[in-house]
Amino acid sequence: MPHKVIIAGGGTGGHIFPAIAIANALRKAEQDIDILFVGATGKMEMEKVPQAGYKIEGLEIVGFNRSNIFKNILLPFKLIRSLFKAKAILKRFQPDAVVGVGGYASFPILKAAQRLGIPTLIQEQNSYAGKSNKILARNAAKICVGYDGMEKFFPADKIVYTGNPVRSNISQSSVSKADAMTHFGLDVNKPTVFAVGGSLGAKSINESLQPLLAEFVNRDVQLIWQTGKLYYDTAKAASSQYASHVKVFDFINVMDFAYKAADVVVSRAGALAIAELCVVKKPTIFVPYPFAAEDHQTANAMSLVSKHAALLVKDDAARTTLGNELFSLVNNKALREQLETNIAALGNTNADVVIAKEVQKLWS
Missing domain, CATH: 3.40.50.2000 (Glycogen Phosphorylase B;)
Structure with missing residues (x-):
């Protein structure tokens, strides 16, 4: 039987x-x-x-x-x-x-x-x-x-x-950086940020990114932006004039492509997101969802921050500080490499x- x-x-x-x-x-x-x-x-x-x-x-x-x-x-x-x-x-x-x-x-x-x-x-x-x-x-x-x-x-x-x-299509992905960038219609020679608020989206991350869209273009930094269903139409309309640098999706099925394309990731701090980011070894800024039960996302993120394996921006500070943290990390190769090395050690x-x-x- x-x-x-x-x-x-x-x-x-x-x-x-x-x-x-x-x-x-x-x-x-x-x-x-x-x-x-x-x-x-x-x-x-x-x-x-x-x-x-x-x-x-x-x-x-x-x-x-x-x-x-x-x-x-x-x-x-x-x-x-x-x-x-x-x-x-x-x-x-x-x-x-x-x-x-x-x-x-x-x-x-x-x-x-x-x-x-x-x-x-x-x-x-x-x-x-x-x-x-x-x-x-x-x-x-x-x-x-x-x-x-x-x-x-x-x-x-x-x-x-x-x-x-971690999903096998992420842990065992063989997609190349070039293929990933082509998939999203991006330039392989330009720095790229992947912002993801979990499968349902993240209000504070979305509202922090929207005022920064012109700055992404001015700094020649590309953005892959998973908004979730609720914010998708707003983000799509806001980014229409910046389409060369900003690619908006309500949900991304090929997460391995998005991770491979990214030089820096902005993410909620759910357990799955953290497990995946450790496996794909990405320098990450976590914006933990503060209303998760027992504030467990902050605890999750701090377990990496304490090992110098990630950065953290509090949800209520995201609208004022996320932009500075993000562009600072994009420009700081030494810090990116340090975060990459430390987060990779936690991958499973x-x-x-x-x-x-x-x-x-x-x-x-």
Whole structure:
């Protein structure tokens, strides 16, 4: 009988793409393995997971709304309903193990699995553990972490340091700088910045870059700008007169091309973004999203800044200071090389394989 695994979580690319990387590693290890994803209805995993060739079921679950407390009134009811549906999925599918990668759907399915005595594995991507994972850790069989020092959140005997999984099309990309620049219609001889706010975009990064567009042209610096859907039309209109130097996209599917083209990257500090930037060895300015749970993006970024492997601009200071930091880094070759060397030392290209082996141990 082939083994069966449920992988639960999502909400953003930062949870979905590592989950798919783990699934691919499991499928490579056991070709006939049966993998089912469980995500949150209406979130991007419902589109991205089937595109990757996997089945997915949705739970009607939402996260805690920190900006509008009144929107949380229905949250307990949705959580209870999700737990019932999660239990039904588990009884029907009968997995040998359940993997939680974080995100809304992760908690109900792992909680239900633990109640049914099904082994669970948590993949904690951030340097500051979320509340859900701290609760789930008590009954988890294994906790795979992407950062050192996680004993302050989890039982030490359950922790396995694996690093965070990176998509194989990034970790194993063979695209050349010339091909990448041609793809974006850019000049290979001009310095290039890649600005990315995660899969959903980043308001402060977008609003900081828009007033700088003329300066990019004046300084002869090129910009690849992933805005997210919400800001795309605004950015496209603002950049129309600077099209020679500024290339705007709502979402970039060929991230390996964007990374290869870049001399400097401006990014949020989600765990996936950091894992990818360590693998592609890029000098980076992080602008952490300050409203992430427990401000974990700032903690993620600081773990690199403290090792002189990246720079940090606070979200509320981005509009006034990002431009100076950015152009200063573009012009400072020695600092770029130092950041490149230090971030490269933190890269991990086989986390997906290591995590897949830990999942397999749950039934062996």
